[in-house]
Each structure stands twice: as structure tokens, then as C-alpha cells.
Amino acid sequence: MVSALHIITAALAAAFLLGLLKEQQRGLAYGITLLTLALMSWISAGWLWTFASTGTAAVEIFTAGTEPPFAINLRIGLAEAALTLLINLVGLLSALALKDTLLALGRRAMAVWLVAVMALSGIVLTRDLFNLFVFFELTVIASAGLVLLSEHAKNDGQALAAGFKYLIVSQFISAFLLIGIIFAYHATGTLNIDDMAAAAPLLGGGAAQAFALAFFLIFIAVVAELKPFPANGWALDIYESAHPAFSALFSAATGAAALFAVDKLLLIGGDAWLPMATGIGIVTFVAANLLALPQTNDRRLLGYSSIAQTGLILAVLGQRDILGEHTLYIAGGLLLSHAIAKAGLYWLSGLIAERGLEAWAALRGQPLLIFAFVSFISMLSGLPPFPGFYAKWELIHLLAGEGRIVLLGLILFGALLEAGYLFRWFGYIMKREAPTEVVDNVAHKFGAVFATLAALAAAWALSLVWGELAGLQFDRFNMLLALPLLFALAFLLLDWLPVWVKNSLAIAGLLAWFYLTYTEYDPLRMIFAVIFLIGGSLTLLASYHEHGRRIGFYPSAMLMFAGLAMLIRATDSFDFFVAWELLTVGSYFLILRGKHSEPHALSYILFSLGGAFLILAGFALATQGAPYFDLAALADLVQPLAPWVFLLLAIGFMTKTAAIGLHIWLPGAHAEAETDVSPMVSGILLKAGLYGLIVLLLTMGRQDFYGVELINAMLWIGALTALIGNLLAIFQEDAKRLLAYSSIGQMGYAMFGLALMNHLGWLMALMFVINHYVYKSMLFLSVGGVAKRTGTRQMYRMGGLITLMPLSFIATLIGIIAVSGVPPLSGFGGRWIFYNAILTAEARLPMILIFLAGPIAFLYLFRLIYTIFLGQLKDEFRRVKEAPFWIVLPQMIYVAILLVVAVVPGLVLRHVDAYLNHFFPNGGLIWEGTTITSQFGYWNPVAIMIIVGVIFMTLFAWLLFVNRRAQKVKQFNIVFSAERPFRPETTHFAWNFFAPYRKALGFLTLPLVTLFWSTMTDLLHTAGDLARRFYTGNGQTYAFHLLAFVVIVYLFGMGVRP
Amino acid sequence: MIKRAIALLLTLAVGALFASLLVGYVPDSELNHTARYYAERTAEDIGAANIVTAIIVTYRGLDTLGEVTVLFISAAIVGLVLAQGRVLNNAPNNAPRQTRAPVSELLSTGSRVLTPLILLLGVYVFVNGHLTPGGGFQGGAIVASGMLLLLLADPLKQFSHRLIAVLESLSGLLFVGIGVLGVLLAGGFLDNRLLPIGTLGELFSAGVIPVIYSLIGLKVGAEFSSMLASLSETNHTENSEET
């Protein structure tokens, strides 16, 4: 094993050796630089391997042949090895990305680079306080010098100014550091960190106070290197102006080293200083994320994000009193995620010609780089399967266990802000106009591409490692090895295959998984399993219609299905949450594929992540410190915790079912999605939320929250959602939006049924689950097919398509009969059970609302079929053909299913009914032959089918007979006296179809909720925009900030400390 | 002036912090355990009469290596920054340098006499660093001041950057090399007992300390000289740009 000391000596020797070369031998100098960095990485990697595989204790390295504390010593342990490897590798890869600049500037620049990397390793390795100072100063000087490298490329003086600002601030920092060190030495008689940590607690009286003051100066100086809010304006200027390869080092490696230095300091200071670290960290985390919101410069945005992440990790270090032995796992997970992702993103930014966020649309032609970008932002947002996810899970659980709720809330809030701007950025990449200058010549920028891809590989490798560690530490499964997820990820490798091959594989995969697991499901889960897996493969049939390769569709779709498949098998909170996040992410990518879906996909992911955070908080509260719990154990929770948990989980699940107030993401997301995606996200994905609610209600049931029966609140929410959803649907002009709003209403019914908490209510909710899947998938497909053929989704522009698209018409007709709940189709069964159910419940008022919602549904359904298929055909659509085969086929299958279920509803419901007896023993149905009896009456589906069929045929025949001599009227033959219609569509009968109702009920559809949420986001943006003006760009102002920061922390900290 | 008022306020707040440090300061009456170790053991273990030198070169040798590196990269960056400017400003015109009025006879003659003496003094100071106050840094600075004198006497004088760079790099390499030899042959990195400790107070004593300190002296002298040269050359280009 090569001593870790040689990380330092190798770099120094190489740096000095470079001076011996001639100025012209630049290639040779560059080669030596790379070799040295590789050697340094190799030494670190060797140690990391040793520690990781054998678990040996840390190794001390003495210098000067004398033992510490009398001579400087270094130490390498697991954390040190990992960090130096990170630093050296980032140094190596950045040197690759910097090739042109380094070659142009020559050996001196390379020597400075080597020294910078060496000094960062030194910060990590040293155990001597003053030596730490020396390495810090080396870092400062080398960094200030390296900022100039970018001056070479751009030559606009910005980097010069930024570097000078950095030097100003560092002068203050080093003065504080030196004064602190000398007084700490005076108080303890040593400079060795471990020795000082041992000596400090033994001090008494005046010495202890003097030491505390000295330590404060050291601590605040090192923390200032972490760019805490608000003393960080200089760092942002550096991030913005420096060469991205340097920023990668500055963000990933410098941040990591400085954090480790803080960690060492906390060892000296002890627990008394932890609150200060936490406070500075969390304020920085939230503030930096808030300030990042209005950013438009990519590198500055990444700078804000870097600062935020560093703040978060500082806050985590400050929680070590409760995190204990898990600190390394949590802080390490967050740190490595941040470092790899941020380095990767900075390298990537080296490929982008312009600095606006939209300019990144240039990446669009490069699937691999897009995948890298997605991996990096998922990593930063703490999504599975990346290490940050495990870290976040553990962190939130431990915080909740100790009751540190405020901190927990702030962390989740900040994380949501961060996810907001990161995913907004991703939306730009996928949807904005690509700049004329695309990613320039990838071969030319080989270094940056190579570095980015290396970071990508590291990201996934690390996920595997963290998953394994989770298995060792907390007995969790490694989610990356979960079969459904692997299957989904496999599509990343298969993305070069044509659509039909991938589609067949996907369908086969879903069915095979069902076959493998179907024995495990109880009847309740079986319903969901069938919808998710069999139903999923049915909707996938429509995807055969697509041609080419459809890059990115299958990985996203299968990720969603993997999440769904894992969700219903999850038995404990961790598995459940992993599955929840996976399906959220997968569906987000799916929705984003729509042509105009950028803003809607963003609001979807934000609401979903917000909801997921609430669920996470709920789970964390429920476990009380344990890493996870059996979902069934939710039932054992008691006051005062239980209602809080219930509330958090219920709101979390309701974001997915788009309950009123949390619904604004749904219409856009569902309507703008691609034709075959809409049924997936509407028919299938919404059920995940209902599944969550079912699990919640089955275990926790009725909860009393300060006198409010929560289940009643839910009843009201369900009823209101049904009413408002339906009302909004009738005023839509866009057919897919109409269907989307209708889904909101339908989910309201289902929630209402569940909230009734009786046998029939649940039966009805489950019936809704099945029915909604079938008819909403079918309707979205048929409307999507029509939209595909006509090129519009505006209903008033269609009309009379019945003869041209008869199959779509039949599907729509059957669909709306089923939705409206009139006999003879299955919708009626749902209604029948439903009315029985509410008769058994006591909630009269919401019941009235639900009743009201019923007829409203008729209105929009009537409009749907009437304006699209009936009436007169437009000229431009004379040649329209029936929807494509693969889109019609699943519709016909759905028609068949609806008819079968209509006749024999018992096929499914019987088992569910019986199963529900476990939970609600009273009030079940009696199934005899074809008759179903409740306490209020009976229902015979077969008889109804026959009766309705007869009536229908009679009426139909009569109509044909009466109408044989009907006269046709032109649609636009309305005469306006000397008035030309302002907008032609206003003359169409189908425009603003329900105007009278709008007059009467319009006040109910005012977009108050939308207004609320947009005001919220505007407020956040404005706050961020105002606050960032605080960074005036004047180096002197930054010095004021720093001193003010020191003084404020001093006043606060010394007041708080015992 | 609000700005000045805030500046004063902040300075006073920091001053209050410093004041409490000052008030809480109690001078030691005897050496603390670290200092005691050095006082007792230096003569025996290191063999250097100057305890501060023993600490700088051996006990805290890693700091000193870092310190030398600070100078090294400062010089490199200064050179880089100013060289960049030169390329920028001077690339198009190869016009001959403008000549200045010669400096005074006194200065140029004096510098010719004094420079060798200054260099000698510098060498003396760093060679004897382990015995007397002084050492590599001080000696190096003295050597560089000799260079400064030369530059003052003849502002257009060109030093060989190449020679300076080789001197600087070789001494740095040897410093690191001796340090690593310590790992291989003696007790650890920068252990001075590669060579015999000798008798306390003699020139050839304290193991490799005189060697290292001489290298540091050369290196520091070279680095200061290189910075001076870079700065003075830039000055010409600035001037020539203005004319």
C-alpha cells in the first residue's frame, strides 16, 4: 500500500518537475500532469478498497519521525480515502476537460492545477490545525489563480474581478483563522486536532471561555469557506465566470474538503457547536434555493445549487448528536451525490455555447447526454435509486424520531424549491427551441464529454453501493436490484431497437410479472394488479401505432410501471415510498413527452414531489426513529401522533388523485400527453393515489384531529371534488381537457366512497376504480384517435364524424353511457351500489353535492359525443379516415369488457365484496344467480340489459322512421346584420355550448385554486428576485456581508450557547 | 456616509470580539507541553541549536513545504497573469524597447559593489539557519533584494526566466526528494536524521536541516526574483502602451 502521504508528495514533485521543462514542451507537461493525477487517484482508490473490503481502522501517517502532537500527522480512513479519491478524480477529469486551456497556458497553469488538487487532499488528510490553515491558503491562492484560466477563454475581465473579490474575502477569513488558531493553541497547548479535542473539555473557567472564543473564530472562518448565506456573493461570481471545469473542482472537491474540515472542527468543539452548524446550514440551504429560482444563467444557477447543497450537508453535520453513527452514511450520501452531479453538470455546461438555461436545448440530439443530465438532477433532488434518496430517507426519519420537525420541514421545503428549478430546466431542454449553435463538435470537446460520462457511470455505481450499504445497515433491499426496476432500466440499453420490438418486450414483461406474482395478491390488491399490469399492457397495444425508435418512451413508461408493480407488493414504508417515487418520476418523463406539456409536466412533478415529501414526513413521524415499519403497523398508532400522520399521508395521496385544491396539475398533464400516454396516466396512474388512500384508510380508519373527524373532512373533499371537477368539465372546449376534468370528478366519487367507511361505499369505490380505468382509457384513446386524424382537440371544430369514424363513435358512446351511470352498462352498477351506500351513511349534506354532480356529468358527456360525432361534417374533414388500427383495437377490447362486466358484474365484485367482509362485516350484498340484493332493493344486470336494449332498439327504429325526410341546414348560415363575427368560432353552435349554465354556475368555476398556487409561486419568485439584489457585485459589499455574517452568528451563537 | 458608519460599526463589533480575547488572555508562566517537548528534546533529537528552525524544517516541515508551495504557485500565477498581458499587448508590435534616461552613476556603481555582498549575506543567513536567527526564507528574501537592487539600477535588465525556473524547480524537487528519502531511510517524511546529527552548534549538524534550508533559500530567492522580474517587465509594457 502506497502511503497516502504520496498523494501530496507526488503532486508537489510533479509540479516542481514541470518547471524543469521548456515552455514549449506543453504536451509532455500535460502528460505528466494527467499521469500524476491518475497516480494520486490510484493511491486513494487503493486505500478506499482496503478500508471498504477489510474494514480496517484508520491509518496514522507520522512526519518528521516524531509522534503527534509534536509533529504534523496525517490520517487516512474510510472517509478520507473516499474524499481524496473524489477530489483526485474530479481533478483528473477536469484536467481532461481543461485540455485546451492548459495546453495554451503552459506548464505553470498545470503546476497550479496540481497544487490545487493536492491542497484539497491535504485539507482532508491533515490532523493539524495550523497545517489545515496552510492547505486552506494554498487552496485559496491556487483557486484565485485558476479563476484566471477562464480569463484566457473569454477575456472579458469578469473572472478577474471575481477572483479579486475572492481574495478580498479570503483575507478576512485568514485573519480570523490565524487569530483563532493561535488563541486555541494558547489555551490548549497543542495544535493537533485530536489532542485539542481531548484537551478542550478539560479546560475550566477563563481558559474555557477564551478557548470558546478562539474556536468560534476558527469555526466561522472555515464555515465561511463553505459559502454560507449571506456571505457568499463572491463564490457566485466565481461560479458564473470561471471555466466550467474549474467550477466542477470548486463545487465538488473544494466543497467536500471544506465540509470535512468543518467535521474535524466539530470534533474539537463538541456538541455545543452543533446548533450553530445546523442553523447556518439550513438557512443557507433554503435561502440559496430561493435565490436560485429567478436565475437565468446556467452556471450561476448551479452555483446557487452548490451552495444550497453544501448548506444542507452542513446542517446534517450539525445533527450528528442524533444521527450518531449514521452521520457518515447520510452526509456521505448527500455529499457524493452533490459532488458527482454538480461536477457532471459543470462539465456538461462546457459543451453548451450560450449561458441561458434555454440554450441547453442544444443537448436534445444527444440521448446519452440527456440521460446524464436527468441522472444528475435526479441525484440532486434525492430521487431513487441515487444515494441522496437513501440519505434523505434516513435523515428525515431520524429527525422525525427526535421531534426536530421545524428542521425537517425546512429541509423538505428547500428540496422542493431545488427540484422546482432543476426540473423546470429539464423542461426547457426537452421543449424549448434549440439554439442554432448546437452542441459543438462532441469529438472536439472530448475531455468534457468523457468527464461527464465518467460522472454518469460514477452516479450509477454509487447508487449500487449505497443500496448495498442500506442493505447492510438497515436491512433494506437494494432497490437497484429489484427486478421491475432492472427491467425498466434495461430499456435504456435497448433504446436503439425499433418500437414494435420494444413494445412487445414491454407487454411481455408486464404480463410475465403478473404471472409471476399473481398468487401473492389478496382480492383488493388483485384489482390494482390487474389494472396496472394487464391494463397497462392493454393500453400499450396502442403504442404499436408509433414508428421509428421513440427514444426515451419505454424507459420512462416502464419506470412508471415498475413503480406501480412495486407499489402493490410493498409491505413496509420504505418499499412503498421507493415505488411511489419511481412511478412519479417515470410518469413525469412520460407526460413531458407531450408537445405542449412543458409547464404542465413541471406542475405535475412539483405537486407530486410535494405530495411525496408529505408522505415521507408522515412515514417518518409514524416510525418514531426506526428506519422503516410495516405498513400494517399504521393501525397501532395512537393519539396525538396518529391524526398528524393520517393528515400528512392523506394529503400526500390526494395530490396524486388530484383532489380539489391540489388538482391544477391534472388537466394540462393529462390533456397534453401523447395519445397513448393519456390513458396510462389517467386510467392507470391515478389509481396509485387511490391505492394509497385505501392502504391508509384500511389501517388508520377514523382519526380525530382536534375535534374534527378527518374522515368527514375527506367526505366533503370527495364531494366537492366531484362537483367542481364535473362543473369545470362542462365548460371545456378541448376534448381531452374535458376528459381530464371529468377524471377529477370521478376521483372525487371514489374518494367519497372510501370516506363513507362502510361496506358498500368501499365496494362502490372499487367499482369506480375498475370502471374508471376502462372507460377513461377508452375515451382518451378514441378522442386521441379523433384528434390525431383531425389535427385539433377543439370540439367545435369537429362535428359529424360519425360516418367517417364509426368505431371511435361506438367506443365513445359506450364510454359515456358507462361514465354517466345510466343503465345498462357497468356505470349503472356503480351508481346503484353508490346510492345504496350513501343511504346507509349519515352524511346528508355532502350527499346532496354528490347527487348534484351526477346530472352535471351528463352535460359534458352529451357535449362530447354530440359536438364531435353528430351534427354536420366540416369541409376540411371530408377525407378523414377511421383512427389507426392500433388505437382502435384496445378501444374495442374495452367495449367488450364493459359489456361483459355489465352483464356479469359478479365476476369481479363478488370476490371483493366477500373480501371486504373482513373489514366491514355488515352491509354486504347478497349474490344469488344474476340478482344482487342490498338492504334497499335488488339489481339484476341481465334483466336490465334486456329491458334497456329493447327500449333502445324501439326508440332507434322510431327515430329512423320519423327522420327519413329531415332537411339539412348549413352550420354557418347565421346572418349577422352588418356585423362580422369577431372570432368565427363564436358563431358555431358547439362553441361555449353551455353558456347559460356558465352564467348560472360560473362562480363555482372561478380559477381560485389556480390563482392561489400561481400567487404562491410568484411570491417565491419575487422574494428570490428581490433578495438576490443584495449581491451587488461589489467586492467590498461582499466583505461587509462576511463581517456582518461573523458578527451576527457571534451574537446569536454566543447567546444560545450554554 | 451610511457606508462608513456601517463599516465602523462592523469594525467595532469585531473589535469587541478581539477585546474579549485580549481581556481573557493570561500569559503562560511556563511552557505548555508542546513547547516543553521542543525545548527538551530538540537538541537531542534534531541537533539544531535554533529551536524555531527545528520546528519549521522538521517538526512542522509539512507546513514549510506548503509554504514554499504557496510562494511557488504565487510566482507561477503572477508570471502567468502578467505574461498573458504581455502576449496580449505586445504581440503585434515588435518595436524596439524605448530607452530611458540612464539611472544615476551612483546607483549603478553602488549596485555593482553591493549585490555580491548582499547575495553573500543571503547565503550566509540561510546556511546558518539552524544555528542563528534567520533561515531559508530570510536568506532567500535577502538574495531577492539583491536582485531588486539590480533592477533599480537597470530597469530594463532582463533576467533569465529559464534559469530562475530551473533553480526554483530543482530546489523544490530536491526538497520533496529529501522528504521522501526520510520515509525510506529514516523515521518518516522530512525526518532530518538522514545525515548524522553532529554536534550541537556546528555548521555541519542537525542532519539535513542545513541542506533543506539552503534549498528553501535558493527557492525563495528564485521565486521572489521571478515575481520581481515579472512585475518589472509588465511595467515596461504598460509604459510602452501609453506612449
Add this chain to the structure above:
Amino acid sequence: MISLAQMAMAAGFVLILIGFYGALTQRNLLRMIVAFSLANTGVHIVLVAVGHMRGRTAPILDAAVPVADALTRVIDPVPQALVLTAIVIGLGVTALMLAYALKLHARKHTLDIAKMTELKW
């Protein structure tokens, strides 16, 4: 009674504060650098003052301070060693700042820090 060390220390602190105040109020880059040099000098004085002990001498073992008496005759050598390092590092930073100032002046033809604010927010 106020010792020499405390007086030196007080002087050092005052120097630091003067330097800080200057750095906060002077807008000229060169004046700022001078202010920092002042502050640095103050820091060095404080460093040395902390190691001072009444009635003792420099930690050099020679005829005046035999090895046997070292323990009682010499002052703490550590701050002396540290201050040397601090001085050299401070010098490096100052040189760097000067180079920056030179370059900034060449680029912007001003030395006013308030005029170097293209990057902000």
C-alpha cells in the same frame, strides 16, 4: 499590570481593525491591498505576542542558553514558527492581489472596486 505581550497584542488588534476598516471603506484596489497588509501585520504581531513570556529569551540554544536550562529560559517557539509561515503566505496572497490589480487596471483602466460589478445577483 499590563505586560509587554498584552500591549503588543492590543497594538496588533488595533492594526487589524484599522486594516479592516480601510479595506471596507477604501475603494481603490491598491489602497485595499495596503489595508490588508496592515491587517496582516497586526495578525503577525498578535501571533508573536501570544507566544511571549516575561523574562525569557529567544529559543536558540547557545552559550547563553545551555540545553539544560532551555526549559526555564526560552519562550514558546511554536508561535515564532507559525508566524514565519503566516508571513510568507500573506506575502504570496499580497503578490497575487497586486498582480490582479495590475491586470484589472490594464483591462478596465480603473482601480475602483465599485466599478467591477458586471457579475451580480
